[in-house]
Amino acid sequence: MAKVTFLGAVGAVTGSKYLIEAGGKRLLVDCGLFQGGKELRQKNWDRLPIDPASIDWIVLTHAHIDHTGYLPRIVRDGFRGPIYANAATHDLCQLLLSDSAHLQEEDAQYANKKKYSSHQPALPLYTVQDAQQALKFFQEIPRKDPFTISPQFTVKPSDAGHILGSSSLQITITENGKSATVVFSGDVGRYNQTILNDPEPIAKADYILCESTYGDRDHPTTPPDEAIATIVNRVAKRGGAIVIPSFAVGRTQTLMYILRQLEDQPRIPKVPTFVDSPMAANVTDLYVRHREDHRLSFLQEEQKDGGDPLDVHEVHMTRTVEESKKINDVKTPCVIMSASGMCTGGRILHHLTQRLPDARNAIIFPGYQADGTLGRYLLSGGKDAHIYGQHIPVRAEIQEVSQFSAHGDRTELVRWLSGFTAPPKQLFLTHGEPPAAQAFSGTVQQKLGWHVTVPAQGDSFDPFA
Numbered sequence: 478m479a480k481v482t483f484l485g486a487v488g489a490v491t492g493s494k495y496l497i498e499a500g501g502k503r504l505l506v507d508c509g510l511f512q513g514g515k516e517l518r519q520k521n522w523d524r525l526p527i528d529p530a531s532i533d534w535i536v537l538t539h540a541h542i543d544h545t546g547y548l549p550r551i552v553r554d555g556f557r558g559p560i561y562a563n564a565a566t567h568d569l570c571q572l573l574l575s576d577s578a579h580l581q582e583e584d585a586q587y588a589n590k591k592k593y594s595s596h597q598p599a600l601p602l603y604t605v606q607d608a609q610q611a612l613k614f615f616q617e618i619p620r621k622d623p624f625t626i627s628p629q630f631t632v633k634p635s636d637a638g639h640i641l642g643s644s645s646l647q648i649t650i651t652e653n654g655k656s657a658t659v660v661f662s663g664d665v666g667r668y669n670q671t672i673l674n675d676p677e678p679i680a681k682a683d684y685i686l687c688e689s690t691y692g693d694r695d696h697p698t699t700p701p702d703e704a705i706a707t708i709v710n711r712v713a714k715r716g717g718a719i720v721i722p723s724f725a726v727g728r729t730q731t732l733m734y735i736l737r738q739l740e741d742q743p744r745i746p747k748v749p750t751f752v753d754s755p756m757a758a759n760v761t762d763l764y765v766r767h768r769e770d771h772r773l774s775f776l777q778e779e780q781k782d783g784g785d786p787l788d789v790h791e792v793h794m795t796r797t798v799e800e801s802k803k804i805n806d807v808k809t810p811c812v813i814m815s816a817s818g819m820c821t822g823g824r825i826l827h828h829l830t831q832r833l834p835d836a837r838n839a840i841i842f843p844g845y846q847a848d849g850t851l852g853r854y855l856l857s858g859g860k861d862a863h864i865y866g867q868h869i870p871v872r873a874e875i876q877e878v879s880q881f882s883a884h885g886d887r888t889e890l891v892r893w894l895s896g897f898t899a900p901p902k903q904l905f906l907t908h909g910e911p912p913a914a915q916a917f918s919g920t921v922q923q924k925l926g927w928h929v930t931v932p933a934q935g936d937s938f939d940p941f942a
């Protein structure tokens with residue numbers, strides 16, 4: 478009997494893993510890492526309820542680590558099938574999976590050096606070598622055209638407008654001459670964005686699995702450039718630094734694009750910007766290579782201007798640890814972008830240790846901060862940050878600018894769902910913390926009159942029912 482099982486991203490915004498079984502074959506949709514508080518991260522060490530070697534294929538919605546970061550581990554544990562992803566997702570995964578592995582190794586080393594871990598020795602979940610091994614199993618699939626995996630499974634991707642390569646997947650499951658379609662939303666992006674396309678509507682589904690990260694709220698209506706200009710001017714005037722937790726690829730380019738425009742207009746002073754990451758690179762090439770994923774106007778401006786629209790006037794890519802440490806010596810106004818985006822590890826922790834105690838500085842959060850993370854603690858007004866076993870007083874200004882979120886808000890999610898021409902038999906809400914998923918369930922029932930379920934870990938359903 479065919480079955481779809483929720484193996485992650487239920488009751489939380491990370492760890493996306495959905496297993497489809499039909500005709501004796503197994504397809505895993507996404508293979509994400511649990512990210513967030515300690516309890517959640519610990520789940521990455523639990524064995525999967527099924528043998529990784531018994532999974533035939535994996536298909537990815539997009540490259541973010543909460544959808545792909547478990548790949549190195551699942552390959553290490555025995556998975557040997559193809560990992561299907563489009564070209565942009567493949568490109569991004571080469572950066573993201575290596576970075577994730579690097580982070581696991583660096584944090585384990587640091588924990589051992591400082592002896593603050595309860596595990597002796599602290600071990601990485603996987604290594605850079607494991608990530609390289611997993612990348613060998615990638616096979617590219619078309620950006621938009623249907624792709625047949627096997628007699629049981631056909632995948633039709635559409636642009637989700639969330640990051641380069643991001644897709645919603647309409648999967649047709651066939652068994653004993655019957656077919657059913659299940660749509661996996663992936664992460665749904667925003668409408669009228671600075672760089673990326675709008676999320677594409679999908680016409681038909683028997684069942685839909687939809688994310689609900691921001692299901693209980695709408696993003697502020699202040700335009701992102703205005704929000705960022707206000708903060709930059711205020712902080713520069715008082716001589717402070719701005720720290721932005723963000724991965725080197727994706728939102729960092731949206732931020733740079735807007736900062737660059739604000740400098741040119743000029744609505745803000747030119748301030749040196751540091752992209753501090755072992756993965757930092759000029760990623761404009763990536764955007765040029767995947768033109769179908771973003772708006773044409775962005776490229777026209779690139780040509781007209783002659784410069785790189787994805788860089789501010791004074792940008793420093795700091796890759797080595799020594800270069801990273803030197804940023805501490807910058808005492809004049811500057812912008813520092815570094816990962817991880819939820820402050821659960823990585824170089825951002827060193828910058829926060831340096832910058833949090835000074836009231837002239839500001840920390841700007843452009844992305845979702847999951848429950849149990851340092852990011853959430855700071856956003857909720859915490860004044861005593863625990864970083865690497867130290868107590869760090871929080872005096873810096875803390876700001877959320879969720880206009881920069883790559884996720885659609887409540888209204889945008891309803892808009893995307895409204896694109897279906899008929900109600901599904903059931904909508905499952907995943908990838909949301911319980912209050913967001915529950916609130917959005919009420920919204921959808923009220924606005925669309927659909928049957929909605931918020932599933933629990935391990936729940937499953939029959940797509941032919």
Ligand SMILES: [Zn+2]
Pocket residue numbers: 539541639664
């Ligand atoms: Zn995502």
